[in-house]
Amino acid sequence: MQMEFEMSDLGLLTYFLSMDIEQFNSEIFVSQRKYAVDVLKRFNLDQCKAVATPLDPNVKLSKENGDSILDATSYRSFIGSLLYLTTTRPDLMFTTSLLSKFMNSPSNSHFMVAKRVLKYLEGTSDYGVLYLKNENDILFGGTESSAFASEWAMSNLLNNSQVLEKAKKELDFEIGQESLMDESDVSKLPHLQSIISETLRLHPAGPMLLPHMSHSGCTTQGYDVPSNTTLFVNAWAIHRDPQLWDDAGKFKPERFEGAQGEPYNSKFLPFGLGRGACPGMGLANRVLGFTLGRMIQRFEWMKVDDRATDMTEGIGVTKPNAKPLEAMCKARDIMKVSSSL
Numbered sequence: 001m002q003m004e005f006e007m008s009d010l011g012l013l014t015y016f017l018s019m020d021i022e023q024f025n026s027e028i029f030v031s032q033r034k035y036a037v038d039v040l041k042r043f044n045l046d047q048c049k050a051v052a053t054p055l056d057p058n059v060k061l062s063k064e065n066g067d068s069i070l071d072a073t074s075y076r077s078f079i080g081s082l083l084y085l086t087t088t089r090p091d092l093m094f095t096t097s098l099l100s101k102f103m104n105s106p107s108n109s110h111f112m113v114a115k116r117v118l119k120y121l122e123g124t125s126d127y128g129v130l131y132l133k134n135e136n137d138i139l140f141g142g143t144e145s146s147a148f149a150s151e152w153a154m155s156n157l158l159n160n161s162q163v164l165e166k167a168k169k170e171l172d173f174e175i176g177q178e179s180l181m182d183e184s185d186v187s188k189l190p191h192l193q194s195i196i197s198e199t200l201r202l203h204p205a206g207p208m209l210l211p212h213m214s215h216s217g218c219t220t221q222g223y224d225v226p227s228n229t230t231l232f233v234n235a236w237a238i239h240r241d242p243q244l245w246d247d248a249g250k251f252k253p254e255r256f257e258g259a260q261g262e263p264y265n266s267k268f269l270p271f272g273l274g275r276g277a278c279p280g281m282g283l284a285n286r287v288l289g290f291t292l293g294r295m296i297q298r299f300e301w302m303k304v305d306d307r308a309t310d311m312t313e314g315i316g317v318t319k320p321n322a323k324p325l326e327a328m329c330k331a332r333d334i335m336k337v338s339s340s341l
Contacts, residue, residue: 017183017286019088020128031128032088036121038184039081043118050123051116055095059113063105073190075106078114080187080285085121087283088128092117097277145205146284148320150291152203153195155309155325156251158301163253167191171297177334181297186289192296194253196288200270202251205284207236207319209272235269236319299329 012023018035021028040046082096095117102110157164170191175181186192212231219225242248244267246255271278278284295301303309304326314322 017283017290018084026132028131029128030088030131031126032085033125033128036085036125039085040118040122040125042081043078043115045115045118045122048119048122051119052123054092054117054120055098055113056116061098061102061110061113063102072104072106075111075114076103076190076193077187078111079103080193082114082117083282084286086281087286090129091124091127092121093277097273145318146287146291148318149196149199149203149205149284149288150295151321151325153199153288153292154295154301154327155311155321156199156202157195157296158303158309158325158327159311160251163195163251164296164301167195167296171293175297177332180334181290181293183286183290186286186293189289189293190257191253192289192293193285194256196285196292197256197268198251198253199288201239201245201268202249203313203319204235204239204270205318206270207234209233209235209269233269233272238267238269241267298332298334300332302328302330304328 013021014023015021018032020031020033022031037046040048079096079100082092083100086093086096095113099110099114099117157167170189171181174188175185209232212233214225214227214229214231217225217227225231238244240248246252271281271284309325309327310321310323312322314320
């Protein structure tokens with residue numbers, strides 16, 4: 001960037017969105033040590049006895065575990081922290097994805113399994129991801145898909161002013177106008193998270209999920225699938241199927257809110273599902289929440305005219321908006337706080 005713009009050299013990146021980054025001559029190590037310790041302290045497990053695995057292989061989870069139901073909002077906050085840790089901890093992905101299926105009706109059994117993940121974290125907080133640098137390897141983040149998702153979210157919000165107003169009120173209530181939103185605040189903003197989920201339902205970053213291959217032959221829903229068959233999943237079509245979703249073509253974040261929201265199960269898969277899920281899921285949700293939240297907290301947003309925002313999808317692997325979004329913004333009082341920091 002210094003070749004294109006006049007700017008100061010700030011040195012090597014060492015910390016970004018709760019990720020510790022260590023750069024060496026031939027490798028980059030990315031971890032979330034501090035964030036992991038903070039999560040353990042938040043849930044009073046920083047002095048717990050560590051366990052060897054994140055999931056007991058003998059535990060079977062279901063929606064009908066027969067014990068008491070917990071507050072869904074608190075459980076979502078707990079799982080949200082675990083999901084973000086999967087950015088640098090792929091060893092947590094399977095268990096966390098399993099627990100995320102019970103977002104809307106969690107029980108004590110689900111919570112106990114989630115606590116075991118943190119006990120595993122107590123002994124492995126130094127773990128991370130090591131990237132080896134050479135001329136053929138590129139450390140690539142989903143910057144393009146995150147930018148498109150942010151644009152789709154804002155386009156939908158401009159066409160649904162009542163949803164935008166509710167998000168602004170949530171931010172003002174939970175964070176206020178005296179301090180700036182931080183990435184750790186995302187987990188306590190359920191309406192903002194619902195906006196992100198609904199945006200990814202209508203506009204998944206990858207409309208066609210990465211192809212899978214069947215290891216053995218099977219029959220599913222009347223279809224015979226031979227072994228070694230390449231399988232493609234059309235997430236875009238599943239997310240808009242009227243047999244699976246009420247008002248499938250409409251932007252309704254409330255479908256993901258509270259105990260009455262749509263369950264997080266196999267019909268909502270913007271990042272895939274199970275062991276094959278995208279390891280960047282936690283980071284993507286956190287970046288989208290942080291970006292969108294700060295945009296709403298800092299500015300009043302308006303359309304440039306009375307016409308609805310164009311929602312035509314363009315051509316491409318990530319399906320961008322065919323016509324780039326144009327909007328007007330006006331600084332809110334929080335910007336005075338921002339300028340004084």
